[in-house]
Amino acid sequence: MNRMTVTGKRDIIYSDQLGLVYKIRNAKKNGEPNFLTALKDVTLGVHKGEFLSIVGPSGCGKSTFLYVLAGLIKKTSGAAYIDGEEITGPALNRGIIMQQYALFPWRTVQKNVEYGLEVKKLPKQERARVADEFIELVGLSEFSNRYPYELSGGMKQRIAIARALAYDPEVLLMDEPFAAVDEQTRGFLHAELLRIWEKTNKTILFVTHSIDEAIFLADRVAIMSASPGTIREVLDIDLPRPRSEEMKSSREFARYRSFIWQHLQAPTDITREVLTERGRILAAEPNEVAI
Amino acid sequence: MSKALNLAGGYLKSILGVLVFLLAWEIASRIGLINNTFIPPFSKVVVNLAELIADGTLFHHMAISLMRSLAGLGLGIGVGVPLGLAIGQIPAVERFLGSLLETLRQTSVLALIPVFILLLGLGETSKIAMIFWGTLWPILLSTIGGVKGVDPTYITASRSMAETRVGVFLKVILPAALPSIFTGVRLAATGAVMLLIAAEMVGASSGLGFLIYDYQVKYQIPKMFAVIAVFSIMGLVLNFGFVNAEKRLIRWRPE
Numbered sequence: 001m002n003r004m005t006v007t008g009k010r011d012i013i014y015s016d017q018l019g020l021v022y023k024i025r026n027a028k029k030n031g032e033p034n035f036l037t038a039l040k041d042v043t044l045g046v047h048k049g050e051f052l053s054i055v056g057p058s059g060c061g062k063s064t065f066l067y068v069l070a071g072l073i074k075k076t077s078g079a080a081y082i083d084g085e086e087i088t089g090p091a092l093n094r095g096i097i098m099q100q101y102a103l104f105p106w107r108t109v110q111k112n113v114e115y116g117l118e119v120k121k122l123p124k125q126e127r128a129r130v131a132d133e134f135i136e137l138v139g140l141s142e143f144s145n146r147y148p149y150e151l152s153g154g155m156k157q158r159i160a161i162a163r164a165l166a167y168d169p170e171v172l173l174m175d176e177p178f179a180a181v182d183e184q185t186r187g188f189l190h191a192e193l194l195r196i197w198e199k200t201n202k203t204i205l206f207v208t209h210s211i212d213e214a215i216f217l218a219d220r221v222a223i224m225s226a227s228p229g230t231i232r233e234v235l236d237i238d239l240p241r242p243r244s245e246e247m248k249s250s251r252e253f254a255r256y257r258s259f260i261w262q263h264l265q266a267p268t269d270i271t272r273e274v275l276t277e278r279g280r281i282l283a284a285e286p287n288e289v290a291i
Numbered sequence: 292m293s294k295a296l297n298l299a300g301g302y303l304k305s306i307l308g309v310l311v312f313l314l315a316w317e318i319a320s321r322i323g324l325i326n327n328t329f330i331p332p333f334s335k336v337v338v339n340l341a342e343l344i345a346d347g348t349l350f351h352h353m354a355i356s357l358m359r360s361l362a363g364l365g366l367g368i369g370v371g372v373p374l375g376l377a378i379g380q381i382p383a384v385e386r387f388l389g390s391l392l393e394t395l396r397q398t399s400v401l402a403l404i405p406v407f408i409l410l411l412g413l414g415e416t417s418k419i420a421m422i423f424w425g426t427l428w429p430i431l432l433s434t435i436g437g438v439k440g441v442d443p444t445y446i447t448a449s450r451s452m453a454e455t456r457v458g459v460f461l462k463v464i465l466p467a468a469l470p471s472i473f474t475g476v477r478l479a480a481t482g483a484v485m486l487l488i489a490a491e492m493v494g495a496s497s498g499l500g501f502l503i504y505d506y507q508v509k510y511q512i513p514k515m516f517a518v519i520a521v522f523s524i525m526g527l528v529l530n531f532g533f534v535n536a537e538k539r540l541i542r543w544r545p546e
Contacts, residue, residue, distance in 0.1 A: 092453050096451040104448070118462075
């Protein structure tokens with residue numbers, strides 16, 4: 001497929017002019033159906049092993065895009081690929097982590113983490129061993145036999161991460177995972193996530209509406225605009241790792257922040273022009289982006 | 292020692308209302324504040340109850356009553372739970388059957404007693420059928436409610452891990468709906484006892500409901516009250532049993 005020649009070998013996920021149009025139930029007055037464009041020409045390549053954030057305002061379709069990549073929502077045009085294969089449904093090569101944790105309340109921490117392994121049909125002892133390993137990775141070994149209601153929000157999300165990592169997906173798709181926890185816990189979870197990411201070498205696609213969170217975590221930040229939901233710009237984040245809280249007050253961080261801020265506010269028409277002119281915005285290499 | 296006393300004291304406090312009520316009953320009946328021909332003193336009821344237990348009458352009829360209610364409840368669960376799961380899963384079926392089910396549910400089973408007798412006669416079948424009918428609705432509706440009330444994020448999480456449809460149903464929808472199903476069964480079970488009395492009062496020759504009716508007709512009022520008391524105790528035991536079973540079965544919720 002020539003798609004691969006376009007995206008390059010490093011791209012584990014490639015979204016090619018992905019579009020999603022909903023037909024709204026309430027028809028217009030003249031009887032014609034109403035359509036809502038949730039995603040329009042979303043083109044994005046995700047490099048293997050990178051941490052990529054997608055930042056955008058509420059309702060811009062960033063979560064929807066993530067769910068399409070997870071195979072949980074069907075696109076209406078374009079295509080998305082993982083390892084060169086078109087995404088047609090959910091599979092264990094992608095793990096999604098949701099804002100609401102979505103741990104099964106009737107299963108203990110251990111059994112929650114084993115869920116994907118059951119789907120994978122791993123034998124019982126092997127499941128327990130792998131689950132132990134990943135519960136330990138997120139630092140919650142002593143809570144193995146607890147039920148989710150006994151855990152705090154931050155702990156639940158760490159277990160959700162362990163559950164997704166346990167079945168060894170290539171890509172973690174994270175949908176505003178830390179939006180529901182308090183500020184201090186969030187800081188701790190950022191550090192934890194980066195530690196886990198470096199240890200497991202996974203590719204992470206992280207959706208957020210927080211500009212600071214997007215910059216702090218990522219190698220690259222994709223900026224998404226609303227109506228229609230599309231990616232405007234992809235920005236390289238050249239901050240050294242490991243990242244630290246102090247970096248948030250550095251000059252570079254401020255420049256990234258203001259760049260993203262401006263692009264989120266820019267009128268949509270400009271993006272449209274760019275889109276029609278270039279076909280896909282991601283063609284812009286990071287060093288072409290003037291800061 | 293003091294701990295045991297505290298515990299006993301706490302228990303005593305919790306049943307104080309019942310004790311006061313029984314004492315007031317005893318006194319009111321003895322001093323003639325209420326007509327003791329129709330409402331004999333509680334102590335007399337207890338003595339009669341002991342006689343009924345001793346001569347085996349009570350257990351004979353109780354066994355028959357329990358068999359009927361268990362058969363009816365068993366059928367109610369056997370039909371209500373699978374049907375409810377199916378209806379809750381398929382929105383089209385729910386839209387189609389929703390208003391019909393609502394109407395049938397509102398049709399009192401007591402009003403249908405003559406219909407059951409006409410169709411099924413006076414034997415066991417009609418009594419079991421009545422209890423089945425009465426227990427079906429709470430079980431069916433709470434099962435549908437349970438299935439429809441499953442948090443969609445659980446289903447999404449399960450599907451994202453490439454779970455099959457059957458897997459999602461068995462490992463997510465069913466356990467998530469279980470508390471609601473259990474509540475339905477508990478309501479149905481306590482309702483079944485009530486229905487049983489009505490069913491056995493109309494054209495039966497055995498069972499606890501028949502016994503109450505029979506003693507009333509024969510004017511053996513203390514014995515009648517003794518059987519009524521047995522029903523109260525049965526109801527209490529049943530509810531207690533279900534609440535405890537629920538706690539044991541569903542440990543994943545905060546107390």
